[in-house]
Amino acid sequence: MGGAEKVVMDLALYSNKEEFNTYVLALSKRDELLDDFLENNISTNILNKSNSLIDFMVIIREVNRFIKTNNIDIIHAHMTHPIIVASIIKLFKPSIKIVYTSHSIDIGSKIREIIVWALKPLREIDIIFSKGIIKFFYKKNHKIIPNGVKISKYNLKINKNKKFTFVSIGRLEVVKNHKILIEIAARLKGEFDFELHIAGDGYLKENLEKLIDRYKINDCVKLLGNIKDIPTLLNKSHCLVLPSLWEGMPIVILEAGASSLPVISTPVGSIPSLLNDQNSYISELKLFESSMIRVLEDAEESQKKGLILFDLIKKKYNINKVVARHEVIYKML
Template sequence: MRVIQLITGLGGGGAENLVYNLTKMNLQDKDVEFSVVYMTDKDKLKPRFEEMGVAPVSLGITSKGSFVSGLKKYYRILKNNKGAVVHAHLFHTLLISCLMQPLVPHKVVFTLHSDFVKKRARRYILFFTRFLRSADVIFSAKSKQWYQKSDAVVIANGIDLSQYNHAHNKPEVFSCLFLGRLEEPKNPMYLVELVNKLKDKHKFKIVVVGEGNMRQPLEELIAKESLQDYFEFLGFRQDIPQIMANVSCLITPSLWEGMPISLLEAGACGVPILTTPVGSIPIFLNNETAYLTELPDFHLSLQHIIENYNEALDKAAKFKNEVFEKFDINKCYQNYKAMYYKVIK
């Protein structure tokens, strides 16, 4: 069986890392053959694929002018891989798969990677294209939305636990890690408000790992508020386990989410987690294993963690046990493999 992992780009977000880890697992599987196709020219993760002998193919869609040529390239890929299952990740990949259906009929598995779609038009597109999809993947039963297939398959995310064997070191200065795309769903601009509310109470810093279109506005706001000493920008990084091992906690003030890989990464490292209770997060985390707090009280929870860090470490230890028990990428891969076989029957 052949499976085309189709994703918007290889920019290093949670969806991209899931595709990477699934592909890595697939190299040990003689029954299923993966190929990786991405729409745009964002390719920060491409070298990691190439290091393990996988050559991702870009459709080169970077503007309206290159859209048609990208579709033609995708058409040729589908023609050369007749019978393959296309696993479309994120909204835009679904659009081009739907456009290709009349020309090259194929099975489509779709993962939205979010429990919330902001634009109404997109929600209706998802609803009216349900018949073109063989399966929808969601992260928890409670996260299913009206625009998804009624028999959506629940598959939780997973991570390569063998990479998370670093001892957790308590840094000299309390360090809060913000890990993710610097874009609206992740709510990075809130970090300035957070610092302003706590800077007179505690000594701490925020380590920002990730890139996105809100990095420049964020840095400009930090400069305007004269808060440069409270922030450290590391950009896009691939050594997340090592970074996790040297921070005090993970903060996730997201406006909406699916099931963030970063929470599993923090859990695997025994790092305390402070997050908003959005998306599927409350399905996998609770107040016994993390701090789930709405934005108005987010700063109070961070203050509590700083002042009661041993309590936070105890919660983190409980979640670490759960991560190693439930969220191994091997289990995740086997669940996807079973679903791929099911849709081609």
């Protein structure tokens, strides 16, 4: 369900197989998309390790062995732990080239930022999604490449749900801020006829279930769990809501745009480089409820914004163009 994992899958899936042999090596125990990787014949291995010191040492050993066995030339490290691991590996094998993508404006803590900054000399290039998330720990010779999406996968011709449906897609974690959506739904329930569908799983699931029970809105707010068929979920819905506290460049916004779906989102991370008042409802948290009301009251306006966003996604965020730009970097190393 994670956006970073989807980016990795798309890079592996749409890369030129005649020029690149791609392997995916996951460090943690998260395996939500493993079946998708395997179904697409992407060579994928999961180490199933924790963040403990002992497991970290095991990860270094296993990754080093994997690189030697498969004659790896380039490591594209996605997020913080992988770039730390890749940097240590480079100390043992200086010839290996390292590319780093963080996937978020907030990488976790100041300590992490300092560590990533200190490791800059050990990597060749950083890839970031927009100028808006540039920080001191990125290399000066970074490249700006946005995320991408396969347009044809999401541009479906299917019927919408009979009842107006807001949809939220993402991990059930604090950063995604589902709590505010449930609170807004509780206030609007008596005035409007709609449903809020929340797709995803995570450590806040039980807390969100209790909140829904407390407000007695089980008939209005649905926790769907992990959903595999995201294109159908989006195309059956009427509006994507993303009240995140911080982000990078969320894949789900590109997916919604490719589905011609109106989007309400907070202006965090790289999102303002994509969304504006013409193609979406870019809303601070204090205005989020007003934007949801506006969508409920004016379907014509929201549908128009969805079509404008679709045109932009089709023009600038096609996954094949995005992958091609990554391949140019790989060849230069």
